[in-house]
Amino acid sequence: MRKHFLKTGMVAIATMALLQSCKKDGNTNTNGGGNNNGGTGGGSTVITPPNNPDIAATQGFFLDGWQAKAFSTPVGYKTVAKPVAGTVVATVDLSKVITKVSKNLFGNNTNPFMGQYVDQPVLMQQLTDLSPNILRFPGGSLSDIYFWNGSNKAPDDAPDQLLNNTGASSAAGYWYGNNTADWTFTLDNYYKVLQQTNSTGLITVNYGYARYGTSDNPVETAAKLAADWVRYDNGRTKYWEIGNENYGNWEAGYRINPAANKDGQPAVLSGALYGLHFKIFADAMRKAAAEVGNVGIKIGMVTTEADEKDNTSTIIQAWNADAMTTSGSSPDFYVVHNYYTPYMQNSSPEVILGTPAGVTSNMMNWVKNSLQKAGLQQKPVALDEWNIFSTGSKQMVSNVAGVHAVMVLGELIKNQYSMASRWDLANAWDNGNDHGLFSNKSDEPGAPAWNARPAFYYMYFFQKYFGDRMVTSEVTGSPDILSYGSSxxxxxxxxxxxxxxxxxxxxxxxxxxxxxxxxxxYYTLNGGTDNAPFSRKVYVNGIGPDGDSGGPATYKTIAANSAAISGGIIVTVPARGTVFLVAEGK
Structure with missing residues (x-):
């Protein structure tokens, strides 16, 4: 975390909240102002005004249009007794602002295998309540086999068979933006979902086609397809990215048949080649955007989240170094993905909840260092896929996954990421090895269609109860308690x-x-006793789901817990649970 210094004259631009507080008291001295025990210290306390740090280069234009946030007292709340204070203390300093909070960090991924869900009122209402702000589409790896303007037939120069990393061929399995079958999702319905949920789009265009296409110039052909999408979009979407995880040997276009290629591309992709192709795509897309008046289009480039030498078997070596060198200043932002936990391991709660802080910080440092070594200017960094890889005990659909989501959101803000989108809204049950925030229709045993998993509730209350600025926060007395402060x-x-x-x-x-x-x-969220230690349930202030999984359907109207600030702010944070708390200011 970089240190922020109070600039000359900063008092003059302190936040309105502080100015209003000072006006109420007539000066910056307040009785019981809050320098200890939640504002119960007594006497006259001098309040240091907050600093106002600049927007970090890793955030950049994603914070354009940032808006201040006012807390509204809950309509319903109940007074509860305070627990006896122990040795654990979370100290939050309102004068030390780390960063403004980007609304674009609460995003999610939608995809074409959810069905035509725009006509599903239960899901649409929950999605609107969640307010993800960013919805990425169409994937995922299927972005590199997706033809946005097709119905059920690929272009003639797209081969029926594609090669995997070993060179074996199999059916391409292309996806299409105009397929109206009930098991898939049309591009036009994606735009409808964005409008109905007041979300911003993030579109991933098909880069793989630039590799496996068999036209005379497959790169220009694929770039034209992407540019035509920008024209069809007609100014509705600001954020775009070129390809998905193309550094990985699992991605379409990683390996091609050179004999079928007509512009001399090698069998296996390299970072340097992707960087060159990126510029061709970006130039074509920006030209198309200018034609339709979308002058603010921003285009992201695929980068790795850690040193490629740490994964020599599946990741293209020197990807960041080579792709950044050949793409130069063309990218507007850089894209990373991370699934935090060890791949396909039956990880314990301790392993899962031990990942957010170190992984999030290391990932940002890796991208920063990659750009510095390439001699390039720092630009925004977006984490547009994240979740956990843990399998075998229903970890992905559990309360622990919800707690993990809270920690990731806190660390993303602290490390000044520009945007993030969790993977994904709905996937497939697979005995609980399911990344979906919601059940996919009714495929989950004991759960209704579009049932919200625990992570939904944790992310919902995080955004409701976190302010517009993150401030410093530290905990003494226990390494197992973490705090994220805001104003x-x-x-x-x-x-x-x-x-x-x-x-x-x-x-x-x-x-x-x-x-x-x-x-x-405050609201207290915690799991149940089922499937220990990976409960499929979440309880909000003691109220749980009607079925076998998820949380209470009444989440919007559950009364908050409340107590007097006088005498100290003390709460019980349940085992593998979270408390979302706001204290009234004067």
């Missing part, structure tokens, strides 16, 4: 507390440089 323009303070252990812990929240009001409000 609201309305003068309120927020903190998200995570418990990675298997024991409940009482946590005292100490808000520094905060003009404390009267009450604090």
């Amino acid at each position: 609201f323009e309305s003068g309120d303070a927020g903190v998200v507390l995570v418990n990675r252990s298997n024991l409940d812990r009482a946590v005292t929240v100490n808000l520094k440089n905060f003009a404390a009001g009267t009450k604090y409000y």
